[in-house]
Amino acid sequence: MASLDDEIENLQARVSTLKSQLQIQTSTLLAAPSTRKLLSPPSSALSLPADDNTPLRQKLLARSGIQHAHNQQCLYRACAGLTLFRAHDPDPSAVDGGAILGLRIEVVSRAKFLRPYYVLLNRPYPGSGHLRVHRHTIPACIPLAGLAVRWLPPPKGEAKQDLARFARVLRLEVVRYHHRLGAVADLRKAAGLGRKKSRAAAEAEEQDVLGARAELAGGKLVDITPADAEAKQISVEWADGRAGRLVMGDDGEIVKLVVVGEGGRDREAVRELLGEATTIEDVVRRLTSG
Amino acid sequence: MARISVPTTARLPSSLRVATSNPAVSKILNHLSRASLLSVALDWLDENNQALAAPYLRETEDEDDDLDDLNPPAQSLEELQKLYADLQARKGSKREVLDRIVEGDWRHGLSLYQLAMADLQHLYDHPLSQKWSAYRIVPLKPAPRDGDGDDQPPPVADKESLVVPRFHPSTFLNALQAQVLPDVKAHYNFDRHRALPLLLLRIFILDSPYNTSLGIATPKPAPATFDTSRTVYIAFPDASPHVFISKPQTVGAGAGAGESKSLRTLIVEGIPKALSRPRQRFTLKSTSLATRNLEEMVERRGSQRTNNAAGGWGVYADENKKESPLDTVLPTPPLSEEEGREGKKRARALSPATRREERAAKRARLVAKARFGESARVDDGKGVERVDVVIEDAFPENEPTGEPGRRERPDGGDKEGEAGGQWRPNVRLTFHGPHVFAGLRQLVEHGIIDGERMPGWLTGEEGVTVGAVRNGRIRGYKGSGV
Incomplete structure (x- = not known):
């Protein structure tokens, strides 16, 4: 019985793989220039005969058009990192007829596109096109409210809204945040610390296999974790009980590192860990090489 | 026990022992079930907790003067650990464990740390107790200073x-x-x-x-x-x-x-x-x-991402959905996924009435999915148990949009306020239940609420449990919206 169940399971897995492959092939074929030429109205010798104007051909043409649009969208998303789209608010009493302007922020982390972050804007102020943040999926550690007040103020004062600026600044903050998380993950890897599912914020970061163990004189690093919401502070722990706090700037530059051991502040350890490093990447490099 | 008590401003130390006769001790311990009581006791016996939760142990062998002791003290930590593990393995009454703890192994009192652990265990056992x-x-x-007044305005x-x-x-x-x-x-x-x-x-x-x-x-x-x-x-x-x-x-x-x-x-x-x-x-x-x-x-x-994207907006926050721009496969719209499967089943001929009914039911389900997304499922364990809403809208004049089934307890609806020529009845809605929005979703799925005309705040997308509705929307600056 068990073998039969296994077989069924295997076959089902194969069916789903084949199905997804079929989808990929379909989209590739549809997007190919030669297919489009083939389907387009008969102007060249290559296209199908004109009398073959069946509903099937119409359907294929429509599908090809959709695929083309989707490819273009993907291209913009991949290259621009910041795209707009339109959406509809299903609430029957939504402002402005439920029209929504969506802002899509792409984030790349560990050579992968993460699920984009969205900011959905509406226009609740009658008689003016001023935007307001309606819903969003930005993590709580990004001060979206402050940014919105700065760049998308309500139409009361003389302050003007600047959506482009808002979007750019917001994207900068999001990307910086992910880079800081990535830097912490790199540090952990460089120090030979494995994957640890502790902080929700760090979960988005992929951590690979254990890196080379970095032994430092006077003990080994046993824990490196982001210590605050924005991942600007990193707490570092040594095997012999020393604990340190590293403060990063917005762009990963090292602002401060304090290590406290049993006998008070341990400046030796600070020098050992940092050396000449001025940014967090330098520290990672030091750890991996040393 | 300390001889002298001096008033200080320090906090209470975790190691401070409370006499087992204290009503608080029995109250906290009585809350727990037998299984949690035993697991807490085993936690106390852990090596790391000995500084703050040491049990009463017999120091020397020869001292067996009180033979009438029902719970004779153990001699070592390991013995006690084994004893409680045995208790955990077999069945018995809670009373027995309680007596053993209070009158036997911790007869010299439980430390505040132990009480805190027991209380937390109660919180884990009954997550809805608080x-x-x-x-x-x-x-x-700091508020901008006005004029030359010396008094600093509050920030x-x-x-x-x-x-x-x-x-x-x-x-x-x-x-x-x-x-x-x-x-x-x-x-x-x-x-x-x-x-x-x-x-x-x-x-x-x-x-x-x-x-x-x-x-x-x-x-x-x-x-x-x-x-x-x-x-x-x-x-x-x-x-x-x-x-x-x-x-x-x-x-x-x-x-x-x-x-x-x-x-x-x-x-x-x-x-x-x-x-x-x-x-x-x-x-x-x-x-x-x-x-x-x-x-x-x-x-x-x-x-996480779900803070300001509740209800149907959850599709934007769902981490499991892959949406890489490198993937050129056409995305399937979220509502069309079920259609392929359903189509095959309905091969048998059905009477037009049944078919119409089925179509309506399916539409209601799809509408519910559109409005609620993946949220508000009965079994997702993320329910609020009470929602209070005050409606501040004017009474609809042209069309009595009766909302049967939505009002569970319209109390206080008799007070009337006449403002600006429009009649604004004072309507307060209170929704009660183990998972309020899941209940509303079910009502939509069964076609009792018209999902397309249902106001957005009934989907729980505002993320508030207290609110005032004006113009059909919960007023901003409270829950969502920035």
């Missing part, structure tokens, strides 16, 4: 601030202790929540200026100094500028309730001060969300 309200930590800025909320509040447990505790009045003693215990990304702080308050066991000894006729209403939990979600504070249950009536209320206010006022630093001040702002369900709290006020 009612939590969420507060947002808002940065403050105002700094909406432009880009500061994300930082939280450091031990600094926070020190600062909070400084805020608590010197004639009130508190015991603080930090613990990480087992399942959720939360740091729990249990504050146990005692009305005594002393921090030795004499203060706890309940001398005179006042056994009421120990009360469960004097325990306050504060939960700090990871990487989120929010704080969840538990409401103490009002057990006692009259003065006790008022007292515990003022105590809570004291703490609520102390928290922002404890979070603040020189030149960086914060205040707490209510976010109109109060529920017993911590998981829902973390979802709505946590660090």
Whole structure:
């Protein structure tokens, strides 16, 4: 019985793989220039005969058009990192007829596109096109409210809204945040610390296999974790009980590192860990090489 | 036991023992089931907890003078560990374990740390036992000075601030202790929540200026100094500028309730001060969300994407959905997924009436999916148990849009206010149930509520449990919206 169940399971897995492959092939074929030429109205010798104007051909043409649009969208998303789209608010009493302007922020982390972050804007102020943040999926550690007040103020004062600026600044903050998380993950890897599912914020970061163990004189690093919401502070722990706090700037530059051991502040350890490093990447490099 | 009690401003030490005859001890322990009682006792016997939860052990062999002792003290920690593990393996009564703990192995009293552990175990066993309200930590800025007055106006909320509040447990505790009045003693215990990304702080308050066991000894006729209403939990979600504070249950009536209320206010006022630093001040702002369900709290006020994308907007926040721009396969719209499967089943001929009914039912299901997304499922464990809404809209004139089935308890609907020529009845809606929005979703799925005309706040997308509706929308600046 068990073998039969296994077989069924295997076959089902194969069916789903084949199905997804079929989808990929379909989209590739549809997007190919030669297919489009083939389907387009008969102007060249290559296209199908004109009398073959069946509903099937119409359907294929429509599908090809959709695929083309989707490819273009993907291209913009991949290259621009910041795209707009339109959406509809299903609430029957939504402002402005439920029209929504969506802002899509792409984030790349560990050579992968993460699920984009969205900011959905509406226009609740009658008689003016001023935007307001309606819903969003930005993590709580990004001060979206402050940014919105700065760049998308309500139409009361003389302050003007600047959506482009808002979007750019917001994207900068999001990307910086992910880079800081990535830097912490790199540090952990460089120090030979494995994957640890502790902080929700760090979960988005992929951590690979254990890196080379970095032994430092006077003990080994046993824990490196982001210590605050924005991942600007990193707490570092040594095997012999020393604990340190590293403060990063917005762009990963090292602002401060304090290590406290049993006998008070341990400046030796600070020098050992940092050396000449001025940014967090330098520290990672030091750890991996040393 | 300490000989002298000197009033101090320090906090209560975790190692302070409370006599087992104290009503608080039996109250806390009686809350627990047999299994949790045993697991807590085994935790106490753990090597790491010996400093704060050491059991009563017999020191020498020859001293068996009290033969009538029902629970003779053990000789070593290992023996006790084995004993409790055995108790865990076999069946028995809770009474037996309780007696063993109170009269046997911890006859010299339970430390405050042990009580905190037992209380936390109760919280894990009954996750809905506390009612939590969420507060947002808002940065403050000094108000602009008007004229040449010497008195500094109180600071105002700094909406432009880009500061994300930082939280450091031990600094926070020190600062909070400084805020608590010197004639009130508190015991603080930090613990990480087992399942959720939360740091729990249990504050146990005692009305005594002393921090030795004499203060706890309940001398005179006042056994009421120990009360469960004097325990306050504060939960700090990871990487989120929010704080969840538990409401103490009002057990006692009259003065006790008022007292515990003022105590809570004291703490609520102390928290922002404890979070603040020189030149960086914060205040707490209510976010109109109060529920017993911590998981829902973390979802709505946590660090993840779901904070401001509840209800149908959850499709934008769903982490499991892959949406890479490198994937050129055409995405299937979320509502069309089921159609392929359904089509094959309906091969048999059906009468037109049945078919129409089926089509309507399917449409209702799809509409529910469109409005609620993946949220508000009965079994997702993220339900709020009570939602209060005040409707401030004018009475619809042309068309009586009766909303049967939505109003579960329209109380207080008889008061009328005539404003601006329009009749604005005073309507308050209260929704009650284990999972309010799941219930509404089911009503939509069964076609009782017209899902397309249902106002958005009925989907729970605002993420509030108290709100006022105007123009069909919950007024902003409270829950969602920025």
